Amino acid sequence: MPVTLPLPFRKLTVPSIGRRRVTTQVVATTTALCAGFGLLAAGADSDNEQINTVAATSAAHPGAEAPGEQQATSHDPAAWDPNKPAADNQPVAFPFPEPPRPTTVRPVDAVVSSGFGPRWGTAHNGIDFAGQMGAPIKTVTDGVVIEAGPATGFGLWVRVQQDDGTVGVYGHMQDILVQVGQPVRAGDVIATVGARGQSTGPHLHYEVHHPGLGKIDPMPWFAARGMDVNNFPG
Template identity: 50%
Template sequence: MTPQTGAALLERRGTDRDVTASAAPAPRTAVRPPAPADAGPTPPARRRGVPRPPGRRGPLWLAALVAGALVAALPSTMTAESTPVAAGAADYGLGVASDLGVTGDMEDASVRQGITEAQARVRLEELAASRAARTPATVLPAQGRLTTCFCMRWGSMHYGLDLAGPLGTPIYASTDGVVIRAGRASGYGNAVYIQDADGNVHIYGHMRYYDVQAGDLVRAGDQIAKIGNEGFSTGPHLHYEIHRGGMTGRPIDPQEWLAERGVHI
């Protein structure tokens, strides 16, 4: 090879390198799309902050929460107001209680005071002075049908007579005496207690109305009340009971007591 030829060859190789280098692709650079012309500055990322205090309305919110708690604490069951009873039925003592038993304990504190048996004897002395001139000495306490005697009933002793009659039938004092108690009594609804001259206590029960009070003197045949249906009662009637010798004395058969004095049922 001649020197001229070798130089030409070197020059040719250098030219090839330049061509190859210029033909190699340039490295890629990420190109962002142009932002819209009307876009503003990019907002900063949100950060979760601490809740703001309620400010001036804080006391109002607290009061509302306390009120709600008080309402929730109220009892779930409230006492319902009873439906008023028709005046006509109430006035005549219409009731639905059953005659399961009679205790006769006075309910009203003012009624329980009454008068003592000693005071009753003093009043009876005033009454005895005019007794001989008056008749009759004993009467039937009410006109009605005998429905229950002084006997066993429903497995227990019934210590009196039941005389059934229409509502409002007059009730009379069966003998002279002095009223020692009158008013509400357990089992009887209303009751009148009269002590006679022998110390016996006559009990009249279940009436709606009564016309006497403690301390009144009554004579045989005086109207003292009207038949009702109060207390433990299955229908309008008078419960008539006698205790020998006082309030706590032994109950005796009123039918026999009346018969001994000429009054028969």
């Protein structure tokens, strides 16, 4: 009978071509990973270098700005330091505009005690404010002082060329705080209440002299400027 011989045992081997492909893929993958880690490391070094540069700049120049930053403008007036150089001070900005300044001011914080017209058989050419002795007298409008000193009947007076061309007369004051030629603004203190001259007690006598018309009633003059002097809370 025929004899069947077993086939010789053969060791299986991976073709060299397959090995080269696997090796190439592993090397490529490893190279890509290494390149990625290299980029990350380079980026970290760049960030650290920038941080170190900013820190060194800040230490050398405390007022310097970091890259990409904009220095804020201070709105606090206390931020201005007169002892610093102008370049080191922050600009001071105010969020709200200054309110408008009044053009007409009550001359003294007191009630009207006497009006314009006949009184005690004579003409009373102004209005009286019953202020306390030494109370501040304020100029009614913007203007220029044209006379300040003694005057018959008034003891001491101040005359102001007012902003509309009229002349304001302030009489019987205790002290005069301005001089001739001095510009004044509405609300400036020009004198104090007194009782000098023909007076029965401390008060301010105020007149308005209109060019061409003479002495006029201050009440409608005040009203035309938007002020009711009879309306006083005190």
